[in-house]
Amino acid sequence: MTKDILKLDNQLCFPLYAATRQMTKLYRPLLEKFDVTYPQYLVLLVLFETETITVKALGHRLFLDSGTLTPMLKRMEERGLVKRTRSLTDERVVEVTLTDKGKAIEKKAEEVPVAFTKEINLEEAEYFELKRILTKILDQV
Amino acid sequence: MTKDILKLDNQLCFPLYAATRQMTKLYRPLLEKFDVTYPQYLVLLVLFETETITVKALGHRLFLDSGTLTPMLKRMEERGLVKRTRSLTDERVVEVTLTDKGKAIEKKAEEVPVAFTKEINLEEAEYFELKRILTKILDQV
DNA sequence: TACAATTTGATTGTACACAATTAAATTAAG
DNA sequence: CTTAATTTAATTGTGTACAATCAAATTGTA
Numbered sequence: 001m002t003k004d005i006l007k008l009d010n011q012l013c014f015p016l017y018a019a020t021r022q023m024t025k026l027y028r029p030l031l032e033k034f035d036v037t038y039p040q041y042l043v044l045l046v047l048f049e050t051e052t053i054t055v056k057a058l059g060h061r062l063f064l065d066s067g068t069l070t071p072m073l074k075r076m077e078e079r080g081l082v083k084r085t086r087s088l089t090d091e092r093v094v095e096v097t098l099t100d101k102g103k104a105i106e107k108k109a110e111e112v113p114v115a116f117t118k119e120i121n122l123e124e125a126e127y128f129e130l131k132r133i134l135t136k137i138l139d140q141v
Numbered sequence: 142m143t144k145d146i147l148k149l150d151n152q153l154c155f156p157l158y159a160a161t162r163q164m165t166k167l168y169r170p171l172l173e174k175f176d177v178t179y180p181q182y183l184v185l186l187v188l189f190e191t192e193t194i195t196v197k198a199l200g201h202r203l204f205l206d207s208g209t210l211t212p213m214l215k216r217m218e219e220r221g222l223v224k225r226t227r228s229l230t231d232e233r234v235v236e237v238t239l240t241d242k243g244k245a246i247e248k249k250a251e252e253v254p255v256a257f258t259k260e261i262n263l264e265e266a267e268y269f270e271l272k273r274i275l276t277k278i279l280d281q282v
Numbered sequence: 283t284a285c286a287a288t289t290t291g292a293t294t295g296t297a298c299a300c301a302a303t304t305a306a307a308t309t310a311a312g
Numbered sequence: 313c314t315t316a317a318t319t320t321a322a323t324t325g326t327g328t329a330c331a332a333t334c335a336a337a338t339t340g341t342a
Contacts, residue, residue: 015275020161134156
């Protein structure tokens with residue numbers, strides 16, 4: 001029965017793909033008050049750590065390219081969350097920084113992972129095992 | 142240091158989100174010869190199992206709604222992979238079936254998961270543990 | 283110095299993804 | 313038999329994703 005390898009229930013990537021979308025859906029109401037989407041929230045998390053980052057480095061960190069980031073960062077700029085500045089030393093480079101409004105989110109944002117972890121009913125061991133395996137996959141790419 | 146819960150490296154959903162996109166990227170060249178995307182490939186997998194399914198049931202199986210499926214199925218219909226037929230007994234229902242061209246893909250499609258599993262360098266135990274935990278998450282939703 | 287190769291964002295085009303709404307058909311209650 | 317409630321797809325609008333291409337700036341090399 002080699003044919004069973006095409007059964008949906010035997011796929012690994014399908015639950016990966018579906019679980020990702022379900023998780024994003026769980027985040028939506030938690031992020032609503034900050035008026036950001038889940039990918040935008042990830043950009044904020046990076047900026048909380050680094051203060052300033054180039055589009056290139058941000059893309060490397062989040063595994064996203066400029067075709068996704070450029071319009072997304074422009075939307076975030078329109079909403080007053082970030083500032084985009086072209087580097088003085090190299091005009092090709094755009095640096096992204098948090099505005100005061102963006103910085104203000106950091107204090108309140110801690111409740112987001114707390115609330116999420118509560119909603120996603122996962123054993124602590126499973127939580128870390130899942131994270132470990134996924135990170136291993138990413139490290140290979 | 143409660144603040145560390147906002148660190149990107151401490152997030153569970155970020156590697157989930159990133160790994161999903163990387164996996165989709167690995168699938169792309171494998172699916173190219175069939176001229177389908179990864180979500181379209183999932184539709185094919187369902188149809189290999191059921192022959193005929195309503196949009197509603199397909200959405201339930203793949204965790205997708207009509208706003209995603211309707212245009213996607215129309216594209217697949219344009220490419221001659223599926224047929225969309227409005228039910229005779231209930232005009233609200235649309236039934237999706239494979240065409241001969243769609244059916245023909247099944248024989249060759251087995252090489253896709255084979256090639257993918259080879260590329261993704263994961264211990265068998267990790268493979269199944271990852272699948273198990275993700276499925277558990279999906280069952281909760 | 284010239285100038286080809288490289289780097290970096292931006293742009294374009296296609297394809298999801300989903301919330302919210304609409305429209306058509308069916309079902310159920312009185 | 314009527315009409316309100318429900319069911320089911322389709323539509324609309326916004327926001328990712330990403331391949332492919334472009335354009336501008338910088339760098340390396342003869």
